[in-house]
Amino acid sequence: MLTDFVKSIPPEKEAMKAELKTEREKLANASMKIKGAKLPVMVIFEGWGAAGKGSVIASVIKNIDPRFFEVATTHAEPTVEEKRKPFLYRYFIEIPEAGQFKFFDTCWMREVTDGILDGTLSEQDYARRVQSINITERQLTDNGYLVMKFFFNISKKEQSKRLNALLADKNTKWRVNKDDIWENAHYKESQKVYDKYLSDTNRSTAPWYIIDAKDKEWAELQVLRFLNQGIDTALKNHSLAVPILQNAFPLKQMPLLKDIPLDKSLTDEEYKAELKLLQARLHDLHYKLYRKKIPVIIAYEGWDAAGKGGNIKRITGALDPRGYVVHPIASPEPHEKARHYLWRFWKRLPKTGHVAIFDRTWYGRVMVERLEGFCSENDWQRAYNEMNEFEKELYDWGAVIIKFWVQIDNQTQLQRFTDRQNTPEKQWKITDEDWRNREKWDLYEGAVNDMIQKTSTAFAPWHILESVDKKYARIKALRIVISELEKACKER
Amino acid sequence: MLTDFVKSIPPEKEAMKAELKTEREKLANASMKIKGAKLPVMVIFEGWGAAGKGSVIASVIKNIDPRFFEVATTHAEPTVEEKRKPFLYRYFIEIPEAGQFKFFDTCWMREVTDGILDGTLSEQDYARRVQSINITERQLTDNGYLVMKFFFNISKKEQSKRLNALLADKNTKWRVNKDDIWENAHYKESQKVYDKYLSDTNRSTAPWYIIDAKDKEWAELQVLRFLNQGIDTALKNHSLAVPILQNAFPLKQMPLLKDIPLDKSLTDEEYKAELKLLQARLHDLHYKLYRKKIPVIIAYEGWDAAGKGGNIKRITGALDPRGYVVHPIASPEPHEKARHYLWRFWKRLPKTGHVAIFDRTWYGRVMVERLEGFCSENDWQRAYNEMNEFEKELYDWGAVIIKFWVQIDNQTQLQRFTDRQNTPEKQWKITDEDWRNREKWDLYEGAVNDMIQKTSTAFAPWHILESVDKKYARIKALRIVISELEKACKER
Numbered sequence: 001m002l003t004d005f006v007k008s009i010p011p012e013k014e015a016m017k018a019e020l021k022t023e024r025e026k027l028a029n030a031s032m033k034i035k036g037a038k039l040p041v042m043v044i045f046e047g048w049g050a051a052g053k054g055s056v057i058a059s060v061i062k063n064i065d066p067r068f069f070e071v072a073t074t075h076a077e078p079t080v081e082e083k084r085k086p087f088l089y090r091y092f093i094e095i096p097e098a099g100q101f102k103f104f105d106t107c108w109m110r111e112v113t114d115g116i117l118d119g120t121l122s123e124q125d126y127a128r129r130v131q132s133i134n135i136t137e138r139q140l141t142d143n144g145y146l147v148m149k150f151f152f153n154i155s156k157k158e159q160s161k162r163l164n165a166l167l168a169d170k171n172t173k174w175r176v177n178k179d180d181i182w183e184n185a186h187y188k189e190s191q192k193v194y195d196k197y198l199s200d201t202n203r204s205t206a207p208w209y210i211i212d213a214k215d216k217e218w219a220e221l222q223v224l225r226f227l228n229q230g231i232d233t234a235l236k237n238h239s240l241a242v243p244i245l246q247n248a249f250p251l252k253q254m255p256l257l258k259d260i261p262l263d264k265s266l267t268d269e270e271y272k273a274e275l276k277l278l279q280a281r282l283h284d285l286h287y288k289l290y291r292k293k294i295p296v297i298i299a300y301e302g303w304d305a306a307g308k309g310g311n312i313k314r315i316t317g318a319l320d321p322r323g324y325v326v327h328p329i330a331s332p333e334p335h336e337k338a339r340h341y342l343w344r345f346w347k348r349l350p351k352t353g354h355v356a357i358f359d360r361t362w363y364g365r366v367m368v369e370r371l372e373g374f375c376s377e378n379d380w381q382r383a384y385n386e387m388n389e390f391e392k393e394l395y396d397w398g399a400v401i402i403k404f405w406v407q408i409d410n411q412t413q414l415q416r417f418t419d420r421q422n423t424p425e426k427q428w429k430i431t432d433e434d435w436r437n438r439e440k441w442d443l444y445e446g447a448v449n450d451m452i453q454k455t456s457t458a459f460a461p462w463h464i465l466e467s468v469d470k471k472y473a474r475i476k477a478l479r480i481v482i483s484e485l486e487k488a489c490k491e492r
Numbered sequence: 493m494l495t496d497f498v499k500s501i502p503p504e505k506e507a508m509k510a511e512l513k514t515e516r517e518k519l520a521n522a523s524m525k526i527k528g529a530k531l532p533v534m535v536i537f538e539g540w541g542a543a544g545k546g547s548v549i550a551s552v553i554k555n556i557d558p559r560f561f562e563v564a565t566t567h568a569e570p571t572v573e574e575k576r577k578p579f580l581y582r583y584f585i586e587i588p589e590a591g592q593f594k595f596f597d598t599c600w601m602r603e604v605t606d607g608i609l610d611g612t613l614s615e616q617d618y619a620r621r622v623q624s625i626n627i628t629e630r631q632l633t634d635n636g637y638l639v640m641k642f643f644f645n646i647s648k649k650e651q652s653k654r655l656n657a658l659l660a661d662k663n664t665k666w667r668v669n670k671d672d673i674w675e676n677a678h679y680k681e682s683q684k685v686y687d688k689y690l691s692d693t694n695r696s697t698a699p700w701y702i703i704d705a706k707d708k709e710w711a712e713l714q715v716l717r718f719l720n721q722g723i724d725t726a727l728k729n730h731s732l733a734v735p736i737l738q739n740a741f742p743l744k745q746m747p748l749l750k751d752i753p754l755d756k757s758l759t760d761e762e763y764k765a766e767l768k769l770l771q772a773r774l775h776d777l778h779y780k781l782y783r784k785k786i787p788v789i790i791a792y793e794g795w796d797a798a799g800k801g802g803n804i805k806r807i808t809g810a811l812d813p814r815g816y817v818v819h820p821i822a823s824p825e826p827h828e829k830a831r832h833y834l835w836r837f838w839k840r841l842p843k844t845g846h847v848a849i850f851d852r853t854w855y856g857r858v859m860v861e862r863l864e865g866f867c868s869e870n871d872w873q874r875a876y877n878e879m880n881e882f883e884k885e886l887y888d889w890g891a892v893i894i895k896f897w898v899q900i901d902n903q904t905q906l907q908r909f910t911d912r913q914n915t916p917e918k919q920w921k922i923t924d925e926d927w928r929n930r931e932k933w934d935l936y937e938g939a940v941n942d943m944i945q946k947t948s949t950a951f952a953p954w955h956i957l958e959s960v961d962k963k964y965a966r967i968k969a970l971r972i973v974i975s976e977l978e979k980a981c982k983e984r
Contacts, residue, residue, distance in 0.1 A: 008742055009950065127691060138696055141735075148738075199619060203695070204630055207740035230738045236873070237735040243633075244729050246640075246722045248699035250500055253511075381728070458501065 008212040008222065016217055023224035027063045030231045031101065035068060037238050038098035040145045040339070043227065044107045047152025048190075049180035050162040051213045056152075056220050057103050060227070069101035076110060084293075084351040086397040087111075088132055092346045095140065097338035108133050109149075109197055116193050117186070128396055130200045135389050137206040142242045142382060143340050146234035147206040150223055151198060152213040156187040241378035245385045249392070252456040255464075256449050262409055265469035278478040279318035285485045286319050286355070292492050293352040295399045298481065299361040302406025303444075304434050305416040307470040311406060312357055314474040315481060324355035329364065341365055341375070341383075342390055352398070361403075362387055366451050371443050384454040391460040400488045401460040402481055405452060406467045410441055500704040500714065508709055515716035519555045522723045523593065527560060529730050530590035532637045532831070535719065536599045539644025540682075541672035542654040543705045548644075548712050549595050552719070561593035568602060576785075576843040578889040579603075580624055584838045587632065589830035600625050601641075601689055608685050609678070620888055622692045627881050629698040634734045634874060635832050638726035639698040642715055643690060644705040648679035733870035737877045741884070744948040747956075748941050754901055757961035770970040771810035777977045778811050778847070784984050785844040787891045790973065791853040794898025795936075796926045797908035799962040803898060804849055806966040807973060816847035821856065833857055833867070833875075834882055844890070853895075854879055858943050863935050876946040883952040892980045893952040894973055897944060898959045902933050 011019060034041055043060075045053040061069055072094045082090045088108065096102035112129050115121030121129070137147050154162075163180055166172040183190050202208045209226045213219040266274070289296060298315065300308045316324060327348050336344040342362055350356035365387070370380040391401050408416075417438065420430040437444070456462045463480050467473035503511060526533055535552075537545040553561055564586045574582045580600065588594035604621050607613025613621070629639050646654075655672055658664040675682050694700045701718045705711040758766070781788060790807065792800045808816060819840050828836040834854055842848035857879070862872040883893050900908075909930065912922040929936070948954045955972050959965035 007950070009744065011745065131691075135696075199623075200692075204627075204737050204740075205735075207738060209740065226738075233736050233738050240735055240870075241732050243697075243732055243734060244725050245696050246699060246718075246725050248696075248701065252501060253503065378732075458499070 008218070010212075010215065010218040010221075016221060020217060020221050020224070023221060023228055024063045026228045027060070027224055030228060031064045031068045033235060034101070034231060035099040037235055038144075038338075039231075039234055039238055040096040040098050041101045041231065041234075042096055042104070042140065042145055042147045043101060044104045044109070044147070044149045045152065046106055046109045046150070047211070047213065048154050048159055049183050050159055050166065050176070051152035051154045052216055052219055053105055053150075053152050055216065056213075056223055057105055059220050060223060061101075061103065064101060068099070069103065070096065072102055072104045072107070074104065074107065076106065076114075078111070081351070084353075085349055086132075086393060087129055088136055088393070089346060089349060092136065092343070095145070095339055095343060097335065098144075099338075109201070113190075113193050113197050116197075117190060130197070132393055132396075133201055134203055135393070137201070138203060139342075139386055139389065140340060141205040142386075143379075144238060145340070146230055148209070148227055148230050149201075149206060150209050150211050150226070151194070152211050152219065154213050156184065158214055159184050159187070241376070242382060244378075244381050247385060247388070247454065249388050250458040251454070252458060252461045254452050254456045254462060257407060257445055257452075260407055260464055260466065262407065262412075262466050262468045264466045264472045266471045266475060268471070271471040271475060274475045275314065275478070278475065278482060279314070281482055282315070282318035282478060282485075283320075285482060285489065286323055288489050289355075289400075289485055290320075290323055290353040292489055293398075294485075294488050294492060295350045295352050295394075295397070296355040296485065297350065297394060297399050297401045298355065298357045299363070299401070299403045300357070300359050300406065301361060301363050301367070301404070301448075302465070302467070303408050303413055304437060305413050305420070305429075306406040306408045307467045307473060308359060308406050310470055311404070311465065311467070311474050311477050312359060314478060315357065318478075319355060323353070324357060325350070326357045326359060329358060329360040341369075341379075342386070345390075349394070350399075362390065363451055363455075367444065367447050370447055371440060384451070388455055388457050388460075391455075391457065395459040398492075400484050402484050403455075403460060403462045404465050404477060404480075405448065405462050406465045406473060408467050412468050413438065413441075500710070502704075502707065502710040502713075508713060512709060512713050512716070515713060515720055516555045518720045519552070519716060522720060523556045523560045525727060526593070526723060527591040529727055530636075530830075531723075531726055531730055532588040532590050533593045533723065533726075534588055534596070534632065534637055534639045535593060536596045536601070536639070536641045537644065538598055538601045538642065539703070539705065540646050540651055541675050542651055542658065542668070543644035543646045544708055544711055545597055545642075545644050547708065548715055549597055551712050552715060553593075553595065556593060560591070561595065562588065564594055564596045564599070566596065566599065568598065568606075570603070573843070576845075577841060578885060579621055580628055580885070581838060581841060584628065584835070587637070587831055587835060589827065590636075591830075601693070605682075605685050605689050608689075609682060622689070624885055624888075625693055626695055627885070629693070629695060631834075631878055631881065632832060633697040634878075635871075636730060637832070638722055640701070640719055640722050641693075641698060642701050642703050642718070643686070644703050644711065646705050648676065650706055651676050651679070733868070734874060736870075736873050739877060739880075739946065741880050742950045743946070744950060744953045746944045746948045746954060749899060749937055749944075752899055752956055752958065754899065754904075754958050754960045756958045756964045758963045758967060760963070763963040763967060766967045767806065767970070770967065770974060771806070773974055774807070774810035774970060774977075775812075777974060777981065778815055780981050781847075781892075781977055782812075782815055782845040784981060785890075786977075786980050786984060787842045787844050787886075787889070788847040788977065789842065789886060789891050789893045790847065790849045791855070791893070791895045792849070792851050792898065793853055793855050793859070793896070793940075794957070794959070795900050795905055796929060797905050797912070797921075798898040798900045799959045799965060800851060800898050802962055803896070803957065803959070803966050803969050804851060806970060807849065810970075811847060815845070816849060817842070818849045818851060821850060821852040833861075833871075834878070837882075841886070842891075854882065855943055855947075859936065859939050862939055863932060876943070880947055880949050880952075883947075883949065887951040890984075892976050894976050895947075895952060895954045896957050896969060896972075897940065897954050898957045898965060900959050904960050905930065905933075 010016060045057060047053055057071070061071070074090055074094055078090055091108050094102065112121065112126065116126055140147055163176055163184060166176045198208050211219050211222045300312060302308050312326060316326060332344060345362050348356060365375065365383040366380050369375045394401055417430055417434065420426040452462045465473040465476055502508060537549060539545055549563070553563070566582055566586055570582055583600050586594065604613065604618065608618055632639055655668055655676060658668045690700050701714070703711050703714050792804060794800050804818060808818060824836060837854050840848060857867065857875040858872050861867045886893055909922055909926065912918040944954045957965040957968055
């Protein structure tokens with residue numbers, strides 16, 4: 001890529017001044033348009049030390065009203081806390097909201113190329129991170145984000161000249177760090193690594209723009225040209241449906257809901273005895289996975305009144321409260337709705353060694369959001385693959401992912417609803433909305449079947465909990481959780 | 493990828509039989525649907541020698557009416573003639589037509605990985621080919637193709653067992669070639685190369701499916717499952733507009749047509765003298781580029797009656813007839829319309845050392861096809877980038893690409909039309925359609941401006957030929973051709 005770079009042709013001095021003026025005005029106007037179109041714009045600056053990224057960012061943002069942009073606060077190095085999350089976590093939580101620019105002075109590229117250069121990242125981990133980055137950039141684009149990536153390129157000689165000039169002045173000396181000096185001394189080696197990364201992540205949905213950064217004004221003009229072009233294109237695409245991707249994950253064959261026998265049950269005695277034994281085992285396992293730093297994600301979906309809450313309690317009852325969180329998921333708040341729909345789940349990911357239990361999940365996208373029209377048809381059709389990719393990302397990070405569908409039949413729900421209605425201390429549990437949803441049972445059943453068929457991947461399949469007898473469902477859940485955690489503890 | 497492969501879970505023997513039956517029927521039905529939807533389906537089989545690709549292809553096609561599929565006839569090794577074309581040529585000309593399956597028993601992967609394994613392909617050329625392949629697979633998908641890629645995976649031990657079994661029987665012995673034996677002896681080395689290729693070309697628009705090929709029936713079932721899923725998805729996507737890509741190529745700033753002064757002219761004496769000199773130089777250059785094996789593509793577009801034909805004659809007048817072809821481009825024929833719109837131009841690419849002159853070109857997509865509604869808005873909007881990519885591919889191959897826009901003003905066209913109408917021997921040159929097009933002058937002018945602005949890349953910019961004085965335009969064209977060819981001859 002770098003080597004492949006076709007030389008840029010800067011305009012003459014006067015023409016440059018005139019064009020800079022035009023392009024700056026274009027950007028000022030564009031920022032109103034992206035607000036109107038609710039387009040989120042992620043602008044990533046990477047490149048050589050002392051190539052002038054910071055000063056071009058400073059010039060570019062002067063054209064935008066401060067209400068319409070933010071500069072990301074990501075550090076070059078992840079903190080100790082951040083190291084206990086998936087690699088992308090600290091970047092993904094920074095994505096802009098709809099109608100806003102977010103500028104990144106280095107982003108996920110820097111961490112990856114640094115890892116290669118200082119030898120802390122294996123070839124295999126490099127390949128995995130490149131894959132994660134490519135999937136994430138594509139998912140952002142598919143979900144209506146504009147992702148612009150600039151690489152500021154200068155020669156070894158030019159970099160050396162700039163570093164020396166900075167070092168010579170006591171007011172600017174502090175701006176040169178030892179990484180910059182190392183990079184210049186190992187220019188060729190670094191170039192090879194950057195080159196490879198640029199080519200590995202040069203996808204058509206989020207291509208790299210190599211900026212010839214020898215001259216500051218020309219660098220700014222190149223950035224403005226590409227940024228304005230990119231915004232034009234993104235605004236044109238904004239209302240378009242995105243082609244659905246082919247499924248590329250091995251899937252487990254799953255039964256349809258109607259074919260699942262629901263007559264399984266346990267006696268009270270069986271239940272009590274089993275519960276005690278299993279909770280004790282899970283209790284011990286929890287410490288083991290804490291020591292082995294295995295992150296665990298347990299996802300619950302199911303019919304209203306199927307018994308999710310009670311089921312979750314039997315799991316958490318066995319866990320050390322310092323090591324788990326239950327996330328009840330309601331409809332998204334405005335600041336959540338303004339971002340990629342998985343953003344609020346990224347924010348809630350557990351640290352390594354911890355358990356996160358989701359009471360309702362990201363699968364809302366293909367159930368309630370699908371059926372109530374809270375997202376477009378294209379959005380939910382795309383979501384099966386996006387959620388498989390999301391879970392693959394977590395699986396590759398090392399997470400154990402357990403997904404439960406808590407299943408009851410229509411008649412059982414009616415009984416439980418009626419019981420709730422008629423029992424004063426249970427009345428808070430039943431709302432008009434529950435009754436309205438109930439009327440759409442058949443539609444929901446279709447959506448759930450689609451979901452289970454399309455997202456039972458080999459690495460994160462659905463488990464059905466037959467919950468007409470809640471006791472049976474609780475014991476089955478405990479057994480599955482224990483078996484999955486034991487498997488994971490054995491493998492690490 | 494291979495290493496990353498999540499183990500497949502085959503169903504039990506009986507369930508497998510039943511599912512095979514269902515999936516085969518699904519495919520039989522699907523082939524009628526793809527006919528109806530005019531969906532072209534490209535199915536690529538790659539994998540280890542003796543992994544059973546051929547026999548699965550044989551089983552799969554049994555479910556499809558012979559009118560609806562073809563098996564590609566590409567050889568493993570390119571012929572001498574094919575080596576004088578761009579790498580992708582011999583594959584691209586084989587793409588299926590709308591409504592048909594085309595099965596490839598190995599395709600572009602094989603040639604690339606073989607090149608790495610036998611040391612004939614440099615790292616840089618590998619990177620370039622991977623890029624070409626990725627762009628091509630994406631372009632095919634964007635243009636409504638379904639591209640399915642299967643890699644048949646078996647272990648070293650399994651491969652060795654199969655090869656030995658084949659060798660032991662005198663009736664099958666011939667099926668084992670020395671490449672298979674080499675591959676088995678260098679399994680690890682080959683695996684690394686395949687792995688890298690699979691990961692380098694695993695794009696979301698055309699993902700790889702790793703087929704666990706240990707058992708023949710299970711391999712077929714996996715192929716059928718993914719193929720049927722892929723067809724379902726493609727049929728859903730078929731009418732969708734595809735998001736336009738951001739421009740990622742450095743562009744040359746170009747004037748608008750209205751700002752181009754057209755008062756340039758030459759006297760007859762100047763013209764004759766120059767013409768003689770320049771044609772003599774071009775004549776010599778032609779042999780030089782033939783010896784240096786440089787392919788040359790000269791593309792002419794321009795207003796009706798602008799003088800394209802006469803201009804081309806002054807170029808060809810200087811060339812050895814054995815070394816050039818002029819391709820007059822009219823509207824596409826049905827078999828051309830049924831394929832990617834660049835297919836008919838791929839078929840007309842010159843050999844190395846030869847000159848192809850196009851009298852009208854692929855840019856018809858963004859002029860007549862745009863304005864007459866012969867393609868969708870999404871199609872022509874996407875085409876600017878697709879044509880830049882096409883030309884970059886040719887440029888990387890080593891071609892010199894010269895694009896001329898032959899410019900006259902509206903008044904000059906009227907004079908020439910009237911003159912044609914009133915001169916019996918010129919009347920064949922003017923049709924009612926010319927007059928109808930003339931009425932749309934302003935629309936065409938807008939389309940031409942868009943085209944020139946968006947496709948004047950640094951590697952293949954447009955050159956304007958001011959042709960109110962045809963003599964001036966001819967001399968200018970000769971000068972540009974000579975200068976570009978001299979530059980190219982000097983560089984090689």
